[in-house]
Amino acid sequence: MDQFIINIAKQGDLGIALYTLITIVIASILSGIIGFEREFHGHAAGLRTHILVAIGASIIMTVSIYGFRYTDYSNRDPARLAAQVVSGIGFLGAGTIMQTGTNIKGLTTAATVWFCGGIGLACGCGFVIEAIIATLSAFVILVILRFIEKKTSKRFPKIILVVDGETPILKEALAAADKYGLTIRDISSQILKYRQKDCLKITVTMDMSSQAALTAYSDELRSQVSPFEIKLSTNH
The missing domain is CATH 3.30.70.260 (ACT domain)
Known part of the structure; x- marks a missing residue:
């Protein structure tokens, strides 16, 4: 599936446009799963925030790979833009963290925002299967660990x-x-x-x-x- 999607981008400008549409839709769905879990539990960064982060990361990754194909930049490095996305999302995630005395809230939401940036990057470079596996793993962890935390905090x-x-x-x-x-x-x-x-x-x-x-x-x-x-x- 990954190779099929990547081959679409090799079909000229129209292929890249279709590739971009496919990867953005997939990134939106996957990040929406994580965002829904956050939204359902009443966290500030919910469905829209997670989806927008993933879409932005996906399009930036696509641009970094295919956006300079008509230029003479033979030494271009797609990972440089991806690195800027990761650090930029780190600042965004920091805005969801709140400290009250010795207690800190929002770390999980900050992590999920950062995670959705990674999902967007994976989709943007065509690693759709890997993004699906990571999303399902994260969703299971969020649900199961919340259940365990509730059990341990009952006392x-x-x-x-x-x-x-x-x-x-x-x-x-x-x-x-x-x-x-x-x-x-x-x-x-x-x-x-x-x-x-x-x-x-x-x-x-x-x-x-x-x-x-x-x-x-x-x-x-x-x-x-x-x-x-x-x-x-x-x-x-």
Whole structure:
């Protein structure tokens, strides 16, 4: 299949146009699978971001291979443009990383954005089979490891809030945790419909602490944030 697609690009300008269309479509589908997983779990970089990164990487790779065929650059190196894509996507991925105290969020999303850049590069140079294998492997890892992480984190208490999408909560959650001497292990969010409104489901995972401190923390969040719903879960 790889060789068939690469041979299309050897059929002149029309062949390169068709090759570009095929590789962009494949890159969009593969990156869309990863982007959907991120979008489904409410992460900032979702379907559109991952697809656009893959399309951009694919077209840049195609240009680096076939874009200079009418020039005298006999010593051109297609890998140079690819290297710039990898480093550029690194800066884009850094924008999805958020640090709150000792906790860091967004590393997985940054990795998937960077990964989709690699998928785009693979498609752009005609390595479609390899891109499909890598995408399926990454998707399985994302799904299975999320399941394992949920299982291992069940022993930690959680406070689950449903708030309006415009409600600031991060600052309040951190301040209240400091007030009661609690340590936040993780803060995650998920977009959902609540009473016909777009809301956020915020899950605050805490280190093991006394029931009294957790209850006081939950009450503090209730008064500070005024959530639609709040639940303290200590028995999983």
